Amino acid sequence: MTPVNDWPQAFVCAVADPSSDKSGSVSCPCCGNLLSPEQITSLKEQLAAEPVPVANLPPGTMFIDPHCHMIARTTADYIAMATAGIVAVIEPAFWLGQPRTNVGSYMDYLSHIVGFERFRAGQFGIRHYCTVGLNSKEANNPELAEAVMEILPSFAAKDGVVAIGEIGYDDQTELEDKYLRAQIELAKELDLPIMVHTPHRDKKRGTIRTMDVLYEHGFDPTRCVIDHNNEDTVRDVLDRGFWAAFSIYPGTKMGNVRMAALVHQYGPDRMIVDSACDWGVSDPLALPKTALLMRERGVSHEAIVKVTYRNALAVYGLNGEMKASDWLDPIPIDQRALYSGNSILRGGQAPRVTDTVSKNTSLEIS
The missing domain is CATH 3.20.20.140 (Metal-dependent hydrolases)
Structure with a gap:
């Protein structure tokens, strides 16, 4: 298996996404085939065991x-x-x-x-x-x-x-x-x-x-x-x-x-x-x-x-x-929104909708 640090960053994000727990949501970066739930679970376990470098920050x-x-x-x-x-x-x-x-x-x-x-x-x-x-x-x-x-x-x-x-x-x-x-x-x-x-x-x-x-x-x-x-x-x-x-x-x-x-x-x-x-x-x-x-x-x-x-x-x-x-006090994400009648999504893609965005508050801001 290719080491986690060599995975494309977008693929890492897709695997780490809590919503990616079913087939049809993540494609393999090598062959393009959709991953099964079992494959996604396995990759999440590998990601947890061997985090990418940016995950090592506080x-x-x-x-x-x-x-x-x-x-x-x-x-x-x-x-x-x-x-x-x-x-x-x-x-x-x-x-x-x-x-x-x-x-x-x-x-x-x-x-x-x-x-x-x-x-x-x-x-x-x-x-x-x-x-x-x-x-x-x-x-x-x-x-x-x-x-x-x-x-x-x-x-x-x-x-x-x-x-x-x-x-x-x-x-x-x-x-x-x-x-x-x-x-x-x-x-x-x-x-x-x-x-x-x-x-x-x-x-x-x-x-x-x-x-x-x-x-x-x-x-x-x-x-x-x-x-x-x-x-x-x-x-x-x-x-x-x-x-x-x-x-x-x-x-x-x-x-x-x-x-x-x-x-x-x-x-x-x-x-x-x-x-x-x-x-x-x-x-x-x-x-x-x-x-x-x-x-x-x-x-x-x-x-x-x-x-x-x-x-x-x-x-x-x-x-x-x-x-x-x-x-620090953001508006919710709603990917159903349109700009001049256009969406960032294409047919069949599920929108991300959040009531709140997770707040990063561990730094002291001055």
Whole structure:
């Protein structure tokens, strides 16, 4: 039998689900055949005897993943994330992998992340928030950029929007600089925090340049998250008073072993961990897995809570849209609900309906 730690996370969640005690509810990840009640019972026993790593965290552990592109993820990811203790996600406006050709496609995208994606996450017990902005790559299309800047204020005023972002530099062009500055001014006008995307190329220069521009515009660094940091940028970001976020993205950006070392070195203050999971090779469980590794590496429980939960709530909760009560006192899950006449379910699928959602209250929230 394949070891539990090698099971697909969505399969683990399905097996662990109390409702999966009859045939027809769980499919084998190898062959696709529906499992019998006897097989499910056997798998549950194996799961109890050999728990997956994320199950080794303290009971009631909660996480906020403040950088997730859930429009690119599946419902199985939501199930796995909720099972691992993720209670809230933030979805930053993002590059889709190919250029958008007109402002209408941008409007549809922003409408999705403030609307349907918020609904979809809630159907699995996760609170969904987002940031809105013109990304740095598409700032190089001035016709599109001007049109996007016209619509951003209306989207920034919608429920669940917690910041302007992700904004910053890509190739560090003059157009990128122009629209970065315009969006900093928009954030000031709307009294919203900012999420900054630091460039993949020439990262340190781009990060320092971004902070210089923010200072030029008089933007309060305590209201700004500089994301995608690494060992070359973290000291500058912290020394200047900004929040330093780190994306645990496989093979690039930041690894969880390196992240644990950075928390040991710099401490947890103004440090934030996220997954940046998207349409690429990425892991929606990167946050709880990193928390587990930090625990194994001797990082204190209080420090882990700060970098995986409390710090994100502190900065992204500044405009009042994101509150701990959203998940500590949640609304019931009812998968019979519809969004624009549509359900997350397909024919024959049984809806999950709960009177209450189990509350994770073992952490002290401040």
